[in-house]
Structure formats: structure tokens, C-alpha cells
Amino acid sequence: MDATPTPTTKPTNGAAAEARIEVRDLTMAFGSFVLMHDLNFTVKPQDIFIIMGASGCGKSTLLRHLIGLLEPAKGEVLYDGVSFTSAPPEEREQMLRRLGILYQSGALFSSMTLAENVSLPLCEFTQLKEDEIREVAALKLALVGLKGFEDFYPAQISGGMQKRAGLARAMALDPDILFFDEPSAGLDPISSHLLDDLILQLRDSLGATIVVVTHELASIFAIATDSVFLDAETKTMIAQGNPRELRDHSDDVRVRRFLTRGEGEQEAAQ
Numbered sequence: 302m303d304a305t306p307t308p309t310t311k312p313t314n315g316a317a318a319e320a321r322i323e324v325r326d327l328t329m330a331f332g333s334f335v336l337m338h339d340l341n342f343t344v345k346p347q348d349i350f351i352i353m354g355a356s357g358c359g360k361s362t363l364l365r366h367l368i369g370l371l372e373p374a375k376g377e378v379l380y381d382g383v384s385f386t387s388a389p390p391e392e393r394e395q396m397l398r399r400l401g402i403l404y405q406s407g408a409l410f411s412s413m414t415l416a417e418n419v420s421l422p423l424c425e426f427t428q429l430k431e432d433e434i435r436e437v438a439a440l441k442l443a444l445v446g447l448k449g450f451e452d453f454y455p456a457q458i459s460g461g462m463q464k465r466a467g468l469a470r471a472m473a474l475d476p477d478i479l480f481f482d483e484p485s486a487g488l489d490p491i492s493s494h495l496l497d498d499l500i501l502q503l504r505d506s507l508g509a510t511i512v513v514v515t516h517e518l519a520s521i522f523a524i525a526t527d528s529v530f531l532d533a534e535t536k537t538m539i540a541q542g543n544p545r546e547l548r549d550h551s552d553d554v555r556v557r558r559f560l561t562r563g564e565g566e567q568e569a570a571q
Contacts, residue, residue, distance in 0.1 A: 320382070321346050321478060321510040322367065327376035329362055336362060339537050340376070342529045349504055349511045349524045351544060354531035355559065360514045361405075361482055363531070367512065368400060368480060369393065380478070398426060401471035405483040408467060409455040415442060415466045416451035422473045441469040445499060461492030465499065472503075479503070481513040485520050497523045518562060530556050 322344035329336045336359045344350045352360045365371040367378055369385065377386035380396055388396065409418050419438040423429055429437065439451055445465040455463050464484060471479060481500070485493040497520050504511055515521060521528070521544050530540040530547070532555060540547050540556045548560035 319346075320344060321348070321380065322350075322512070323379040323382070324367075325376050325379065327363075327366065327378070328374045329359060329366055329371070330374035335374070335536060337531060337536055337538075338375075340529075340531075342538065342541050344510060344512060345527070346510055347504060347508055348526050349500065349513065351521050351525040351528035352512065352514045352531065353516060353521060353528055353544070353559070355533060356516065358531040358533040360516070360531060364480055364482055364512070364514050368402060369397065398474055399476050399478060401468075401474070401476035401479045403464065403467050403471045403479070403481045403484060405486050409463060409470070411455050414452050414454055415447060415458075415469070418455075418466060419470045419473050422470065426474060437473070438469075441472050442466065444472065444503075445469045459492070461488050461496065464488065464492075464496060468499070468503075472507075476509070477507075478510045478512070481511065481515075483514055483516075485515060485517045490519070493517065493520065494523075500524050518560065521560075530559070 320343035324340050324342050327340040328338040329340075340363070352363055354360055362371065366373055373386060377384050379385060380399070383396070385393060385396055409415075410421075413421075416435065416438045419441050420434045423434045423437055427434075439448070442448060442451055445468050447462060447465055447469065450458065450462070450466075455466065458466070468479075484496055484500070488496065500511060500513070501524055503509055513520070513524070525544045528540075528542065528544050528547070529538050531537075532539045534555075539553055540551055542551075544560060547556050551557050551560075
């Protein structure tokens with residue numbers, strides 16, 4: 302694999318350098334409509350960081366701001382102390398190559414095999430030969446439990462397998478930060494649990510930092526090391542911390558209510 306050049310801009314301070322991702326005074330808006338304001342949080346190395354909150358609060362919109370699909374009305378996003386928001390285009394592109402993204406739908410190309418889907422970023426951004434690309438694609442599919450499915454098309458596999466194939470493609474360029482947008486959406490409980498296990502394995506084996514948008518309690522409690530809670534009423538974040546600690550000790554009734562939905566069922570499943 303080609304080594305991706307690292308940005309030359311130096312971290313602004315020691316504290317920022319300890320954070321893989323830092324969000325500073327972020328406001329998300331569409332024209333005059335403010336969706337969220339004054340968001341401030343950090344994601345530490347090898348965190349599995351959950352962006353949570355009720356439907357419509359802006360979780361997926363925040364993820365799109367983190368990866369540059371949307372620009373903030375105010376504030377900035379930093380990676381390893383370097384401002385992604387204000388970086389020039391070439392430097393931003395270099396930073397983006399360190400990120401892997403699994404979209405809610407999986408976003409696989411239906412006319413391509415799984416191996417061809419995973420090979421796409423390798424063809425675009427590396428100088429690897431065709432046989433080397435095929436070998437790397439097979440390895441990435443094997444990492445997510447899809448060895449032997451290289452020549453299958455997305456329509457020939459289950460929804461859970463499609464999510465895993467999408468994850469294999471997200472890992473194609475060996476990113477050190479992975480983003481998941483509602484990874485359990487549309488999956489049955491068993492497939493969702495297997496995907497949670499895979500996320501934990503990837504964090505432990507690859508040392509990746511992982512950011513997950515979800516409202517699924519089972520996944521939140523199974524994988525999270527830290528989280529931020531977005532509140533649609535106040536249009537800002539009202540809590541950050543380990544979800545289990547927030548559930549048990551948060552002073553805000555809205556946070557506790559969100560994290561204790563179906564509590565009896567959650568405890569019975571553990």
C-alpha cells in the first residue's frame with residue numbers, strides 16, 4: 302500500500318495532539334435554520350465514540366460535517382490537532398484518505414462484485430498492480446468474515462453481509478479512523494450483534510479510532526467507550542461521557558430517559 306503523506310501543519314497545542322478528533326464551537330445550519338450550535342467534544346485514540354440522540358436531532362448531519370460533506374456555519378473540526386475545516390484542498394484530500402466511512406445503506410455498486418467494490422479506492426488512489434489489488438481486496442473481505450465471497454454481487458448476499466462488504470471497502474486504504482452511520486439499520490438482532498463484535502475486533506486488532514452514529518441501545522452499551530448526546534429541543538449537546546455512566550449518573554432526565562428505554566429487555570439480554 303502507498304503511504305499517505307501526513308499534513309505538514311503542526312498541532313496547535315499539546316492537548317489537541319492527544320485527540321484524534323476535536324470539534325470546536327461547531328454550529329450546523331441550513332441557511333438561517335440552526336440545527337445544532339456550540340458543539341465541543343474530543344475523540345481520543347482508539348475510542349469507539351457514539352453520536353447519539355433522538356431521531357431528527359442531527360446525528361448523521363454531524364457525521365457529514367466531520368468528514369467534510371457539509372461545511373459548518375461556525376467553528377471547526379480538527380484531526381490530530383490540524384484544522385480540517387480550514388485546510389487547503391490538497392491537504393484536506395490527504396487527511397480524507399486516512400478516513401474510512403460505512404454509510405447506512407452500505408452504498409455498494411450493484412453492478413460490481415464485492416471484490417470490485419473493495420478494489421475501487423485502491424485503483425483510484427494507489428499504484429498497486431492488478432493482482433496486488435485483487436489480493437488486498439480479498440484480504441479486506443476476509444477481515445470482515447467474507448472470505449470466499451469475492452465474486453458475489455451485492456444482491457446475492459444478505460443485508461448484514463452487505464454492511465460487512467461496505468466496511469471492507471471503507472478499510473481498503475488502511476484508514477486509522479472509521480465512521481459508521483447507523484450500522485445496525487435494517488439488520489436483525491443477531492446480525493446487529495455480529496456487527497458490534499466486528500467493530501470491537503477492528504478497534505482491537507487495527508488500533509483504529511471509531512465514530513458511530515446510532516440510537517440503538519444494545520449497540521451503544523456493547524461497544525461505546527465515550528459518547529456525545531445531541532438534544533433537538535435545546536439544539537446543542539447536553540452530555541458527553543461513557544453511556545453506562547450517563548445512564549446511571551447523568552443529572553439530565555432527558556439523557557437518562559433516552560438511555561433507559563427498554564431497560565428490562567437490555568438487562569435480560571446481557
